[in-house]
Amino acid sequence: MSEVILISVVIALGVFLLLLGYSWSSAEFHRSTEQTNREVVRQWSLLTVEHAHLSGDGTAEVWLSNPGRYQLVVLRCVVYQAGSNPPSTPYRELTRVPPEMREAKRVDCEVTGSGPNYVVEVFAMPEPLYDPHNPTDNAQYGLLIRYPLGGEVP
């Protein structure tokens, strides 16, 4: 009788450990898959400035396009004098740029400094990794591009 109990306990313990290992493995599989997905999305996130020019009202028109595979959420666009530090601005959704160069999206960006040469700086997040409630989450997977812009502010 005691042998039966012992065997039962061992089997139960084994099943418990098996289930524990299975749940851990599942969690790890899920985490690894998520991480790999993020890396793949980041690989195929591309953003370019097609054209930019200074408007006459202290802003610059910046036309963005996306040759990548995932829609990008533009969170920040600043134009500042070349050689100076970029201004700090909060993240907020400005526009969404569709992938595969389907469309050039216009963003009006604030200009700081008085020229004659400027830098356009744009930060965007891939839409699959973007959380509108926490825009800075997954910021390490975001894109930061810079584009030179010359000319005096009219």
Add this chain to the structure above:
Amino acid sequence: MLIFTQSLYSLLSSEVGSRRNFDVDRYSERLKIRIGVGDQPGEPLLLVENSGPISVKVVRVWVIENRTGAPLPADGPCLADQITIDPGQEISIEVGHCIPDDFTGFVLFKVVTSRGRAFTSDLVYIREGRLPSFAFPHTLTVSIVNMRRGRTYTVTVEPVNSGDAEPKRFTHKATASNENVTVAFGTTAGAFKVTLYENGRLVQLGEGRNPVTVSVPDQTSVVFDLGRRSVERVDLQVSLRAVPKTVRLQGGSDDSEIVTLMVYVSLPKGPGKEQEDVTITGFDGSLIGFSGNVNARLLRCETFTGVTLSPGSTQIIALCDVEIQGGRGGGRGQLTISLAAGAVVGQGEVTGMTYTSGPASTTVDVKPGGGDGGGKGGGQ
């Protein structure tokens, strides 16, 4: 678990490889942009040739006004149709409908591909929405050589008898010493008077050299050589600033205070002189000397070489820590910190000439007192 991890790694590696291939293809794209004339007289036609090894898909064409940088039309690209160009193939794209009929000025055309590359044409002159070349079969080139930085130059082309030219005036502001510029004017056959102005005044170059009368097409180029001016070298000016300016020490030799020495260098601006920007290439801290009735020694210097000075500007190039020790003078005295000539060295951006600094000095007053925290916050 191991197999799963390996399969994830393979997947990621595959995507990384695909992305790398995409980048290689992207940078292999080559397009040549030329301007032609369409079926209608003066109608601009964009000729795009694929001179690269892979097919290119054009997704957008922009017409950019050169003066303001604004697109024509103002609400976006001229064309958003997809056109595939195979290697070696040339296509033509009609762009005349994007330029308003009343537009006159210089434009450039920008072609954007599906891989995110952009290719631009040369500047093209448009008159009243059309290419003027059909009305002006000849080209008169005017060159201005050795302009002076900061001055505005204007070239005017006026017909002597009959004839016409387009444009009739060109203005350029020189941004560098001895800068050159060449402008092409479209003209009919005939005689033209070409005149050069500097800041609104006629440039005196001698009899027959300004203005110049040319007969097109017998003569199709004019050169205004303003004479090369040598860049004049000036000594770099160094100024020293000690913080704090006054320290308090006890009489014993064990007491000491640290003073920060700031080394500023400036490039003097000489009125009427031809100058160039100078990049600071070196600072020799061993040329810092001390004199006075106070002991001092140089602890360390942090230098900021590589900065570029334009005439009239000042930059900080070194921060040094100087230890002032008590001892002589019973805790009272004055320390003179000097920097010998030649401690700061720079190189001219245009000529490569070597620029050196003159001597400089500053003083630090030492007063009795001190103890823990003493000497700090002294007057500057």
